[in-house]
Amino acid sequence: MPRREIFTMGDIACAEGAISAGCRYFGGYPITPATEIAEWMAVRMPEVGGAFVQYEDEIASITSALGASWAGTKAMTATSGPGASLMMESVGLAVMTETPVVIVNIMRGxxxxxxxxRGQQGDVFQAKWGSHGDYQIIGLTPASVQEMFDLTVRAFNLSERYRVPVFVLADEVVGHMREKLVIPDEKDLKLVDRKMPTVDPSDYLPFKPGDDLVPPMALLGTKYQFYATGLTHDERGYPTDSDEVQIELITRLSEKVLRHVYDIIDVEKYMLDDADIAIVAYGTPSRSARKAIKDARAEGINVGMLRLKSVWPFPEKIVSELGSQVRHIIVPEQNMGQIYYMVRAFAAPTPIHLMTKPAGTPQLPDEILQKIKEVHSL
Amino acid sequence: MSRYEIRIGGFGGQGIVTMAVVIGESSSLFDKKYVVQTQSYGPEARGGASKSEIVISDEEIDYPKVIAPDVFIAMSRAAYLEYVHGLKENGVLIIDSDLVNVESELPQGVRVYRVPATRIADQEVRSKQTTNVVMMGAFAAITKAISIDGLRHQMEERWPKFVKINHLALELGIKAGEKALAGES
Known part of the structure; x- marks a missing residue:
């Protein structure tokens, strides 16, 4: 389709982003404030030759998406808080079976x-650590309707590239706000498809990685035979209780993400060049912060922002460098403090000031401005 | 236009959110402004409190929600009581005059416009469902914050089966808005 402009909500921009990225399967269960994604997909999937299925719950929803992905279809599910909790076990399954899938969580209170x-940012840690065991996922944090589209496209690309579940973590305000959305011409979109095996089927080892640590992925119903299991498995996909294989597999599953942080991490540096106070924010509070920064600069305070468009893997190096550049860091979050602890871990000993707000209304620009002034006077 | 903020409050079912969406669409796609539209509502489908907001600007909009509205459209007493004090000084208060009375001290300099939108929709358009369209017309006439052509265009796009009745409701709303402007209190 050619370039289009519409005035629409973040949830719908997310659904359209998925469609533009090539998603042709959506399995879900409606839940406020993510329902509009399912509603939109129910209308649009049949139009583009895809499938929409509403399941009995979120457990079935996500596992169906994993199945669709193994059949070679780009797949997504979308949910909110309680539904995300139900999906957590299968996030681990997706990690262990290296299944590309996009999971959208429109975070509510x-x-x-x-x-x-009402919105919140309370599920950011859950996305990273909600399933058991050691693993890495990718988490993207849009702050506008346009980014709901752009970052959903990106989520598909990253999940295909690294065979890893990718979360789109938007707070309710971003999911439900309406702004202008530009849907680019499909010719202008860069799409990534998973790597497929090229070896003879008799030589195929389904979990033998390439140099990038990502194994080529055969699809169900093709000439390649494989076995995918949540059990620890060797390169053939066969379960094993060997220490050696467990260590090798778990290390590779993490490393295939961590070794590519340069490709995955996405941040915006706003007025940081001469800043001696920095705000680290994502989602709606980053928009409050932007206004507060303009107001504070009008009063002569050198403040800027590191806006995280991706939170997982955490931008450790960037935050650590920020810590040595500025005198103080302020972290406003619509929760009791989550990313704050990550910032503290990597920017120490620079003082980190947390602004909590575990409620539907984000920090107001004035509240952040007051905090900037307070910190400035220290 | 620097940042211009509109808040609409009423009950679920009055078209409070839809009204903001159409105003937003019209301002964004037709008037080519930067626009953010948000809303908040309770878990009930109808009858609960409903609030919608629009921020319009010539520049990219940072904070997406209303801070202190330039205009507050009150379509229920409950919404009036909850939000009237947030109105900006010298702001505009538009009330559905059959549903809302000015019953408290207003912020300084606030101009009040009374528009019997529900009555006009019910008795003149003969469809209460057009109450929000009547109010949109009145809003456009009173504030001139959005173009009436844009509203017309957007309503045709959105409700192609109800063009005639919506045009009638919009025209009557514009008239009511002009009347309220003339008799400003």
Whole structure:
């Protein structure tokens, strides 16, 4: 389709981003504030020759997406808090079986049922550590309707490239706000498809990685035979209880992501060049911060922002460098403090100031401005 | 236009969110402004509190929600009582005059416009569902913050089966807005 401009909500931009990225399967269960993604996919999937299935719950939703991915279809599911909790076991399955899949979490107030119609950023750590065992995933954090589109496209590309589940983590305001969305001409989109095996089927080892640590992925129903299991497996895919294989596999699953951070990590540096105070933010609070920074600069305070468009893998080196550049770092989050602890881990001993707000309304620009002034006077 | 903020408050079912979406679409796609539209509502489908917001600007919009509205459109007493104090000084208050009374001290310099949108929709358009369209017309006439051509265009796009009735509702709303402007209180 040629370039189009529409005025639409973040959830729908996410769905359109998925379609533009080549997603042709959506398995889901509606839940506020992610329902509009499912609704839109229910209409659009049949139009583009894809499939939409509403399941009995989120466990079935995500596992169906993994199955679709093994059959060679780019697949997505979308949910919010309680649904994300139900999906966590299968996030581990996706990691272990190296299945490309995109999981969207439009974060609402938690824990438990919490505040369904109100936003929060409380699931950022869950996305990284919610399933058991040691592993890496990729987590992207859009802050606008356009980014809901752009970063969903990116999520598919990264998940195909590295055979890893990719989370799109948007707070409710980003999911439900409406702004202008430019959907680029499909010719202008760079899409990535998973690597397929080229060896003779008799030589195929389904979990033997290439130099990039990512194994080529055969598809169900082709001449390649394979066995995919959540059990620790060797290159043939056969389960084993060997220490050696476990260490090698778990290390590779993490390393295939960590070795490519230069390709994955996505940050925006806003007015940081001469800053001696930095804000680290993502999602809606980053938009409050942008206004606060303009207002503070009008009063002569040199403040800037490191805006995270991806939070996992965490930009350790960038944050560490930021720590040596500035005197103070402020972290406003719509939660009790999550990314704050990551910033603290890598920017220490620079003082890190947390602004918590575990509620639907993000930090107001004025609240952040007050904090900037307070920190400036220290 | 630097940052211009609109807040609409009422009950679920009055078309509070839809109204903001159409205003947003029109301003963004037709008037070519930067626009962010947001809303908040309770878990109920109808009857609960409903609030929608639009921020319009010539520059890219940072904070997406309303901070202190230039215009507050009150379509229920509950919304009026909750949000009237947030209105900017010298701001504009538009009330559905059959549903809302000015019953408290207003921020300094606020101009009040009374538009019986529900009554006009019910008795003149003969469809209460057009209440929000009547109010949009009145809003455009009073504030001139969005173009009426844009509204017309956007309503035709959105509701191609109801062009005639919506045009009638919009025209009556514009008239009511002009009348309210003339008799400003």
């Amino acid at each position: 938690g824990p438990s049922t919490g505040q369904p119609t």
